[in-house]
Amino acid sequence: MTLKMRFRFSPTQDGLVKVLGPLETDIMELLWKEKQGTVKQIHRTLQHRRDIAYTTVMTTMSRLAEKGILFRTRDGLAYVYSPAITQDEFVHTFVQQVLDGLLDDFTDITLEYVVDYLARHDPTQLKRLSRDAQTRYARA
DSSP, rough: OOOOOOOOOOSSOOOGGGTTTTOOOOHHHHHHHHSOEEHHHHHHHHHHOOOOHHHHHHHHHHHHHHHHHHEEETTTTTEEEEEEEEEHHHHHHHHHHHHHHHHHHHHHHHHHHHHHHHHOOOOHHHHHHHHHHHHOOOOO
């Protein structure tokens, strides 16, 4: 799936908060788990964790739908929201877009850093990456 998402990137944050805000992350994690929900249901769950206004949850869910991350369908007077993309697809898409941007503009620095990072933190992954690259290019 090739989905072009617009997002901010905060590399100093942890997990999905790097890409989504804290509230967006909480909402998405709930919807990925529950598969669907109304603003009322999500608000009720979030209220147990923090003091938050219903309208804030409603606005945030509407924005996630506008970004293409949530589907929104009307059910009577309420909207039912469901993920438009799985959590794995979301992570894959944002990693791909970040790396595409870095490689497009800063190819040498990005590649050098990835190799250095793997050499320091996970030499086994570096060896696997090297084997995979050799296998792919041997076929080409």
